[in-house]
Amino acid sequence: xxxxxxxxxxxxxxxFQYRHATKTFNTTKKISEEDFNYILETxxxxxxxxxxxxxxxxxxxxxxxxxxxxxxxxxxxxxLDTASHFLIILARTNVRYDSEYVIDQMKNVQKxxxxxxxxxxxxxxxxxxxxxLLKDERLMYEWSAKQTxxxxxxxxxxxxxxxxxxxxxxxxxxxxxxxxxxEEGLLEEGNLKASVMVAFGYRNEEPKRAKTRSNMxxxxxxT
Numbered sequence: 253x254x255x256x257x258x259x260x261x262x263x264x265x266x267x268f269q270y271r272h273a274t275k276t277f278n279t280t281k282k283i284s285e286e287d288f289n290y291i292l293e294t295x296x297x298x299x300x301x302x303x304x305x306x307x308x309x310x311x312x313x314x315x316x317x318x319x320x321x322x323x324x325x326x327x328x329x330x331x332l333d334t335a336s337h338f339l340i341i342l343a344r345t346n347v348r349y350d351s352e353y354v355i356d357q358m359k360n361v362q363k364x365x366x367x368x369x370x371x372x373x374x375x376x377x378x379x380x381x382x383x384x385l386l387k388d389e390r391l392m393y394e395w396s397a398k399q400t401x402x403x404x405x406x407x408x409x410x411x412x413x414x415x416x417x418x419x420x421x422x423x424x425x426x427x428x429x430x431x432x433x434x435e436e437g438l439l440e441e442g443n444l445k446a447s448v449m450v451a452f453g454y455r456n457e458e459p460k461r462a463k464t465r466s467n468m469x470x471x472x473x474x475t
Contacts, residue, residue: 271412273419276330277453283336294410298403304357306344306396320432327423331451343396343447349376397447404450421449
């Protein structure tokens with residue numbers, strides 16, 4: 253029997269109306285450990301292709317490391333200085349159908365019996381072949397990176413529902429950030445690469461203008 257979770261739709265829409273890309277945060281207000289663990293949990297529970305979880309979340313609280321990142325992240329200047337919590341989401345590159353990571357994820361995390369592992373890895377091989385992922389490491393990274401945005405979106409929505417602000421960030425030098433993270437020993441010998449950053453905290457001021465979006469009939473087509 254399916255469990256139905258009651259949801260207040262108005263609360264969800266209000267959270268989306270409230271959320272905005274916060275450029276600077278109130279440095280006197282910090283997110284509690286309980287609240288940030290709640291945000292991380294929504295990322296952990298996010299969906300991914302075949303449940304492979306092709307990501308890792310790096311919470312950057314060290315001021316020295318934030319300063320290093322700031323030098324190569326023009327889109328995160330205010331956020332790195334003021335965010336209560338600063339997150340880098342890494343995308344996995346070792347997600348070939350037959351990789352040690354993928355097999356371990358199926359056997360030891362999802363607890364699949366061997367015959368199911370064999371079947372699913374075979375199906376994944378077909379998907380990765382038809383999309384050209386097995387011949388192009390960049391495409392394999394991008395396959396994982398796209399999925400990290402699902403987790404990021406869920407964390408940002410969860411934060412907004414709790415009255416916590418956020419800002420997604422792509423304005424950084426990917427190679428330079430990877431170099432910094434490699435020096436910190438955070439890339440698992442090349443099995444991870446930076447995908448996106450997201451800052452969390454409490455807004456320093458209200459947005460200067462109301463939220464604007466296209467009308468529904470401009471972005472939705474029914475056939």
